[in-house]
């Protein structure tokens with residue numbers, strides 16, 4: 065049986081309690097192996113290892129940016145060589161179609177390369193100043209924060225881990241990764257790669273286990289300097305409260321309920337296809353998902369009938385055979401999404417397609433839900449207000465630009481949103497009114513290593529990716545150098 069273990073202080077080890085948790089392939093219900101089920105004591109051991117690595121040994125943080133970058137480039141090369149294995153494992157553990165897992169590995173490889181290069185580029189600045197004490201140079205230098213705990217969700221297990229590992233390590237921090245307990249497989253493979261590419265002992269640690277024990281210890285422990293978290297808004301709120309002991313820096317990438325606004329002058333086929341990518345990619349287990357379609361009334365009938373036709377034609381089945389829709393990550397998550405679907409029906413939304421579990425063909429033993437479109441929705445409904453995190457989209461209509469913007473912003477979230485129209489002036493006007501951190505015009509969901517990613521409102525704080533994503537893992541130090549000779553003459 066495959067074993068997934070912790071990696072602490074440069075050594076692979078079982079959970080200190082000896083406990084394990086079975087890892088399930090959600091498409092087949094079969095076991096993928098046993099993972100260490102760590103607890104607070106394992107987290108503490110990893111914190112000690114990271115603390116020693118950063119504050120006592122200092123090997124990683126003192127290395128030149130170029131040397132750290134070179135190691136991260138080797139990590140990217142090794143990941144690329146292992147692309148097929150990583151993608152298959154991700155697909156089998158998470159349930160996503162293989163081709164989507166392959167894209168995730170490509171993105172992860174480029175993320176390491178991006179930060180390996182970025183860390184060698186100029187940062188900070190030099191100011192030529194004089195405040196009455198004579199001429200000085202004031203330098204800004206960027207330094208690592210220290211011990212960073214990285215806590216990730218199950219929807220993009222590899223990619224969400226790499227979005228954090230790559231900038232945090234590039235900046236010179238020592239890190240502890242805690243992946244979601246149901247999807248540890250590719251994180252373990254990732255650490256095997258980190259080990260053989262020469263990351264010094266203790267600079268990168270991995271602890272598997274539940275959020276309530278491993279996660280809580282990382283959040284509460286005063287020897288952790290930063291928490292970078294991606295997950296639900298509720299867990300983000302708990303983390304914000306629990307991390308105040310030593311005023312840890314926190315980066316929170318949280319949930320969403322994002323609007324996809326479609327005006328009647330849009331290209332129908334383009335709008336339908338992007339709307340599908342917006343909500344059915346990754347089985348709808350996507351934080352930025354365009355889960356609320358807002359359509360101009362005069363286009364509603366044409367749009368909805370085409371969307372339903374295309375959604376009904378989507379293939380669903382074993383992710384390794386590359387269907388359009390794979391398996392939900394777990395039985396419990398599938399049941400949660402099915403409950404939302406039932407609530408939608410009870411509250412009067414009209415279920416036009418999907419709306420149930422799929423057990424046909426090779427879906428028999430897995431956790432599959434057909435793509436679901438709800439029409440006739442209004443903003444008081446639970447399925448319009450709450451994040452479902454499945455292949456479920458709601459449709460509402462609007463008659464004016466102002467109404468569309470009001471409906472778009474009628475949510476506690478502010479992660480993402482899109483506008484479809486052929487009128488670029490209107491597109492810009494509307495997108496500027498949408499209170500969200502990531503927006504698209506005439507497309508939905510592409511994201512790039514170069515561009516900052518993060519939410520407004522209750523979708524989080526801070527940004528990942530791009531230059532901002534590196535700065536999240538850095539302190540800024542001011543160094544002032546006196547350029548004058550002799551006494552300044554302040555005291556006569």
Ligand code: NAD
Nearest residue numbers: 216217218243244275279280295296299317318319320351
């Ligand atoms: P989750 O909040 O249940 O768990 C996320 C991670 O946090 C897991 O590793 C979990 O074990 C850990 N955790 C949970 N409670 C914790 C606590 N109190 N203290 C410390 N750690 C804790 O989220 P999930 O169900 O794994 O993922 C789905 C959620 O993630 C959705 O809400 C989705 O929108 C969000 N998400 C956001 C982004 C983004 O970029 N904004 C990206 C992906 C997913």
